[in-house]
Amino acid sequence: MTNEEILGVTVLNSWKLVINRFNKTLSELSDEQLQQQAAPGRNRVFYLVGHVTAVHDRMFPLLGLGNRLHPELDETYITNPDRALGDPLSATELRRAWAEVNDKLTAAFERFTLEDWLHKHTAVCNEDSAKDPTRNRLAIVINRTSHVSYHSGQAVLAK
Amino acid sequence: MTNEEILGVTVLNSWKLVINRFNKTLSELSDEQLQQQAAPGRNRVFYLVGHVTAVHDRMFPLLGLGNRLHPELDETYITNPDRALGDPLSATELRRAWAEVNDKLTAAFERFTLEDWLHKHTAVCNEDSAKDPTRNRLAIVINRTSHVSYHSGQAVLAK
Numbered sequence: 001m002t003n004e005e006i007l008g009v010t011v012l013n014s015w016k017l018v019i020n021r022f023n024k025t026l027s028e029l030s031d032e033q034l035q036q037q038a039a040p041g042r043n044r045v046f047y048l049v050g051h052v053t054a055v056h057d058r059m060f061p062l063l064g065l066g067n068r069l070h071p072e073l074d075e076t077y078i079t080n081p082d083r084a085l086g087d088p089l090s091a092t093e094l095r096r097a098w099a100e101v102n103d104k105l106t107a108a109f110e111r112f113t114l115e116d117w118l119h120k121h122t123a124v125c126n127e128d129s130a131k132d133p134t135r136n137r138l139a140i141v142i143n144r145t146s147h148v149s150y151h152s153g154q155a156v157l158a159k
Numbered sequence: 160m161t162n163e164e165i166l167g168v169t170v171l172n173s174w175k176l177v178i179n180r181f182n183k184t185l186s187e188l189s190d191e192q193l194q195q196q197a198a199p200g201r202n203r204v205f206y207l208v209g210h211v212t213a214v215h216d217r218m219f220p221l222l223g224l225g226n227r228l229h230p231e232l233d234e235t236y237i238t239n240p241d242r243a244l245g246d247p248l249s250a251t252e253l254r255r256a257w258a259e260v261n262d263k264l265t266a267a268f269e270r271f272t273l274e275d276w277l278h279k280h281t282a283v284c285n286e287d288s289a290k291d292p293t294r295n296r297l298a299i300v301i302n303r304t305s306h307v308s309y310h311s312g313q314a315v316l317a318k
Contacts, residue, residue, distance in 0.1 A: 018305050138166070143173055157198040
């Protein structure tokens with residue numbers, strides 16, 4: 001393996017590890033348990049899953065990977081706090097959306113070369129990217145990996 | 160910046176972001192709040208901080224960065240579950256240990272070249288590293304970044 005290949009696989013392994021951990025927690029929670037709060041007075045697990053699904057779905061345009069699959073989630077799970085609006089999807093639909101978004105992202109990441117990883121993301125202009133080349137796709141994916149891990153640590157408390 | 164430099168800074172930025180988020184949460188919790196559980200029946204925040212400090216401290220030998228600073232934490236915060244043993248450090252000492260370990264790790268990561276990042280970690284032998292070169296320092300640091308983020312999401316619930 002070249003250094004470039006090693007790098008890509010290393011980042012991808014970490015992403016997969018975290019997604020799989022969240023998947024395991026989700027598979028162990030019934031639809032009723034998804035309605036539980038991670039801790040008293042905090043977000044429901046359902047909200048956390050909607051939130052990470054929406055945030056991951058936003059990576060499609062952000063990383064130049066095409067259109068979003070579930071833009072309808074933002075209003076409920078990003079713009080508003082938990083319970084401000086009703087859930088737009090059933091538990092089954094939400095589980096499916098979560099899996100669908102991650103499967104498609106993972107497939108795209110598997111095709112990334114080092115140049116692809118270090119390419120600027122779409123929310124930064126060429127001028128700013130020249131000033132700060134760390135505003136790249138790699139930064140987004142590593143930060144999203146940490147972000148989903150943060151909420152994974154909360155979702156597991158509902159078990 | 161070369162691709163190698165961009166890569167190093169990108170990974171380091173993500174590490175720093177997550178450590179700083181945990182630092183912020185810690186700074187907002189009183190010593191009494193550290194004794195609270197993240198959720199009913201779950202680990203105390205004090206235990207979570209001891210746990211991530213011990214896990215990060217283990218990175219010194221694992222990444223070939225020298226001796227550990229706080230090996231005395233493992234028995235209480237890795238080997239045993241919360242409350243099985245008494246806390247060996249006061250809250251002030253634990254906060255200091257956490258900062259000390261991360262500051263020293265961060266300083267070491269700032270000196271890493273791409274070759275350093277992709278160098279095998281010490282828990283893998285040369286033969287296994289040749290078979291799977293993704294068992295490297297980069298993998299360890301990205302995974303530890305996700306790990307501390309996981310517990311950061313829990314600690315914040317005690318606020």
